[in-house]
Amino acid sequence: QSALTQPPSASGSPGQSVTISCTGTSSDVGGYNYVSWYQQHPGKAPKLMIYEVSKRPSGVPDRFSGSKSGNTASLTVSGLQTEDEADYYCSSYAGSNNFVVFGGGTKLTVL
Amino acid sequence: QVQLVESGGGVVQPGRSLRVSCAASGFTFSTYGMHWVRQAPVKGLEWVAVISFDGSNKYYADSVKGRFTISRDNSKNTLYLQMNSLRPEDTAVYYCAKDLIPWNSYYYYGMDVWGQGTTVTVSS
Numbered sequence: 001q002s003a004l005t006q007p008p009s010a011s012g013s014p015g016q017s018v019t020i021s022c023t024g025t026s027s028d029v030g031g032y033n034y035v036s037w038y039q040q041h042p043g044k045a046p047k048l049m050i051y052e053v054s055k056r057p058s059g060v061p062d063r064f065s066g067s068k069s070g071n072t073a074s075l076t077v078s079g080l081q082t083e084d085e086a087d088y089y090c091s092s093y094a095g096s097n098n099f100v101v102f103g104g105g106t107k108l109t110v111l
Numbered sequence: 112q113v114q115l116v117e118s119g120g121g122v123v124q125p126g127r128s129l130r131v132s133c134a135a136s137g138f139t140f141s142t143y144g145m146h147w148v149r150q151a152p153v154k155g156l157e158w159v160a161v162i163s164f165d166g167s168n169k170y171y172a173d174s175v176k177g178r179f180t181i182s183r184d185n186s187k188n189t190l191y192l193q194m195n196s197l198r199p200e201d202t203a204v205y206y207c208a209k210d211l212i213p214w215n216s217y218y219y220y221g222m223d224v225w226g227q228g229t230t231v232t233v234s235s
Contacts, residue, residue, distance in 0.1 A: 036221035038156070045228060046148075046156065051211055051221035089156050093219035099170040100146070100158040100219045 003028065003101035004090055011109040012080045020106045022073040022090030028101050030071035034093035037066060037075045040105075041086045049088075050075060077108070085110040113137035113224050115207050120229030123197055131229050133190040133207030138224075141165075141185040144210035146222055147192045149203035149231075159205070160192065163216040175201075197233045204228040 005023040012018040022029065022037075029035055035053045038046035048057050050066035053073065063078045073092070077084055090103040119131035133145070147159040160171045160181040169181055180193040190207050208222035 032218075034219055034221075036219075038222075040156075045206060045225035046208075046222075047225070048211070048221050048223045051223075057211075057221075057223055087155075091156075091158070091219075091221075096170065096217075098173070099161060102156045102158055105155040 003094065003098070004092060004103035006088075006090060006103035006106045008104070009107045009109065011111055012077075013111045014080050014082065016080050017076060017078045018080060018108065019074050019076045020088055020090075020108070022075070022092075022103050024071050024073075024092055024094075024101070026071060028092040028094040028098070029068065029073050029090075031095070032093045033068070035066065035068055035073040036091050037064075037073075038089045038091070039084075039086045040089065046089065080110050082110050084108060113209075115209065115224055115226035117205065117207055117226045117229035120205065120231045122232045122234060124235050125198060125233055127197055128193070128195045129197060129231060130191060130193045131205055131231065133192075133226055135188045135190065135209070138209070139213075140183075140188040142213040144215050145181075145183060145190045146208045146210070147181060147190075148206045148208055148222070148225075149201075150206070150228075151200075151203040154203075157203070161210075161219070162190070164210075164214060165216075168216045194231070197231075199233050202231060202233050204230050 037050040209224040211221040
């Protein structure tokens with residue numbers, strides 16, 4: 001059982017928007033602004049898409065955005081494209097005891 | 112270009128040991144913390160361990176604490192994971208990943224560069 005809770009699947013049509021949630025506790029997501037999101041295509045290494053809740057690394061399209069409210073973080077993908085179909089994982093700093101925790105992952109399908 | 116290349120994976124019997132390595136290039140290795148993250152077959156990502164840029168701070172997941180040791184050799188630009196008392200549930204692809212922020216010893220901001228992974232299979 002993962003420390004952070006994500007829906008196992010999400011879907012949308014090309015051009016639509018989809019939001020993926022990531023629920024933790026006050027010891028991780030709610031306690032720090034250190035939530036990051038990763039995209040992973042089959043057989044590939046993960047790719048950092050969002051860090052510090054809402055910041056995008058260089059090269060990540062602005063169609064990807066992040067936010068947080070309380071113990072729940074969210075990743076929104078706007079203007080869905082077929083290449084966005086992948087697994088998405090959230091992660092958070094969880095203090096010096098657990099340090100990093102991941103969500104179980106969400107499979108995003110672009111219909 | 113910035114690159115991480117893991118090696119040392121293989122098939123090992125339960126209870127035995129294995130060391131995997133991660134060779135870094137294209138960035139100043141000695142200024143970044145480094146992580147190990149694993150992914151069991153058809154499962155999600157699981158964080159394993161982190162070491163600070165200078166090796167002074169190390170943190171581990173509860174599932175590997177006391178069995179795995181993370182280390183680094185900044186003169187060789189190489190990260191290591193020594194895995195002892197291996198269990199079948201340790202079977203996974205092991206990725207090394209670079210910290211996003213340099214000189215960071217205490218927080219987790221994200222991992223911006225990942226290797227391609229090395230596969231460890233624990234089976235009799």
